[in-house]
Amino acid sequence: xxxxxxxxxxxxxxxxxxxxxxxxxxxxxxxxxxxxxxxxxxxxxxxxxxxxxxxxxxxxxxxxxxx
Numbered sequence: 001x002x003x004x005x006x007x008x009x010x011x012x013x014x015x016x017x018x019x020x021x022x023x024x025x026x027x028x029x030x031x032x033x034x035x036x037x038x039x040x041x042x043x044x045x046x047x048x049x050x051x052x053x054x055x056x057x058x059x060x061x062x063x064x065x066x067x
């Protein structure tokens with residue numbers, strides 16, 4: 001679960017196996033999913049949460065197809 005520092009806020013989530021995770025002074029970072037086939041990239045890359053986070057946080061350069 002990606003978090004960012006947020007004074008006074010608390011995030012509480014239960015994991016798939018029942019553990020309760022609590023983070024103080026934090027808030028969850030939303031990672032929007034990318035549509036399948038986004039920018040012509042393979043499914044393996046487009047579905048990767050790390051890649052999705054990077055696109056949301058830093059953007060992605062436009063395609064530079066040289067035909």
